Amino acid sequence: MRYLPLTDADRRQMLDVVGAGSIDELFRDVPEAARLFGPIQGLPMHAPEMAVERHLSALAAKNVPAGSVPFFLGCGAYKHHVPASVDHLIQRGEFLTAYTPYQPEIAQGTLQVLFEFQTQVARLTGCEVANASMYDGSTACWEAIGMARRITRRKRTLISSGLHPHYVAVCNTMARFTGDTLVTGTPELAAETDIEQLIGQIDGETSAVVVQYPDILGRIADLTPLAEAAHAKGALLIAVVTEPVALGLIKPPGEMGADIVVGEGQSIGVGLQFGGPYVGLFACREKHIRQMPGRLAGETIDAEGKRGFVLTLSTREQHIRREKATSNICTNSGLCALAFSIHLTLLGEKGLRQLAELNHARAVQVAERLAAIPGVNLVNDSFFNEFTIELPVEARPAVHRMVEQNVLGGVSLGRLYPGSAALANGLVVAVTEMVTDEDIDALEGALKEVVA
Known part of the structure; x- marks a missing residue:
């Protein structure tokens, strides 16, 4: 039997408070074609557990596992x-069950891992500071655009045609609610990237230029001229890295003038996992640290002079007024960040x-x-x-x-x-x-x- 603690009067009172006429109105932002009305067609209302397992196993068998071909x-x-050691370590109970440290003083191990992770990401990207991770690369990309808007007080962002179209889609979705203008394009099957075209589009109203490195076609460009052109107009350069292993060989974006470097950390320590969960990377110049979304773990000395770790910056709503928060993403992908850090530590x-x-x-x-x-x-x-x-x-x-x-x-x-x-x-x-x-x-x- 289902346990439904709320009465009709309770629901009516809550709807009155939020100004909705019915529960269905709470879902009005979801397109009607995407809503479910009634039971899912084609599924039985009930089935024996063994029959369900057998059916789901047959469906799973239709997949082609990445390692099989x-x-x-x-x-x-x-x-x-x-490495097998990564999975072994992250499944230890103290890691697997750990959540966001609300009381940092009793979560020293978690905070130290985040501190080491931040250090690794900062060194990889060539930036001065990195946060404790985001949800994934696409949302990190959007948060970088929002950060640039707060810094420059402008709302026009140029997006390279070489940025992954899924990242562009996420940014367009979020821009609907912030009033940002995103100038996008489609790549061409050409050896050259669109760096020169981007430089020509930068004006005094441009907040940031977003470029993927390497881009969606795998092309690698020198970002230095683009960074210089953006800075000359008071804009920021945001570099997006979807393959962090590349930073073991190519020049980090931060060393070429990128102000914010974001990306997807899945390649290091995190399996394909049917598309997630993954781990977003976010790094920037130290002078912009107050506008950086997410959270930041820092190193300090306690009252006895011993090394310790603290939650230095946090934009969680429990800690800051909502209107002052720098992000609607106020947590981090802790377990995936741990896997990333362990794998990178093993590699050196x-x-x-x-x-x-x-x-x-x-x-x-x-x-x-x-x-x-x-x-x-x-x-x-x-x-x-x-x-x-x-x-x-x-x-x-x-x-x-x-x-x-x-x-x-x-x-x-x-x-x-x-x-x-x-x-x-x-x-x-x-x-x-x-x-x-x-x-x-x-x-x-x-x-x-x-x-x-």
Whole structure:
């Protein structure tokens, strides 16, 4: 029997307080087509537990696990090797059950982990300070735009056409409620990024310029000229990194003048996990620290002179007036941040560089093999472990045909940009240290067959 503690009078009183005529009005922001009216069609009202388990197992069996076939998918979520020790450590009871430290003085272990995580992210990104993490890369990107608005007191943001379209979608959704103007575009199948076009669009009303590094096609650009142009107009540069392993080999955005660096930390310590949970990275210049969203763990000395850790900055509503808060994201992805920090600690600086070099070398090997296939054109002049090829046929059905050969050959740009005919033949291929020689042979053979 369901336990319903509220009476009709209780519900009526609460609705009167919030000014709603009915419970349904609370969901008016959800499009009517997306709402559920009545039971879900096609599902039985009840079933035996064993029957449910059997049915769900059959549904799960339709998935193709990433480790079971040659895997070349990327575009913001990457299959890297995560040492078994990472999973072992994060599942210890004191970590797995720990939540946001409301009383920091009794959560020294949690705060120390966050402090170490912040240090690692700051060093990776080339920034002076980093927070204790965000939910994921896309929401971190939007929070950076909001932070730039507060700093510059402007609402016009230029977004590179090379920013992941899912990140753009999140930013557009949030901008509906803040009045920000986001100037966006669609990438071209070209070796050059849109840095020069962005520079030409910066004006005195521009709050920030957002650029992905490497971008959605895998291209790598020098951000220094863009940073200088933005600063000359009083704007900020926001760099988005979806593949943090790349920062073991390429120049950190902070060293090229980026004011805010955000990204997705999934590649380090966190598995693909069907798309989440992941961990958002957020770093910036120290002078902007008061406008940084999220929370910040700091190091100090206690009354006895011993090293200790404190929650230095927090924008949680329990701690600050809502209208003064810098973010609606007031917590952090603690467990995923812990996994990130443990994995990066196990690698060390030397190990990260070696991992990055291995990724790049493997990607170069695959790019050369695929570019030698008649009709296939390599778009990128430069890349880390992800590049784009242009096929002589539409990429989306080509990907489906490769799946029939048990090869996950990449992400079609037609899937990411369904309305763009110019990008329909583009295929983004990601290559990590997990790719074997046999995988490369399988990809080459499958692609030859689908483009023939």
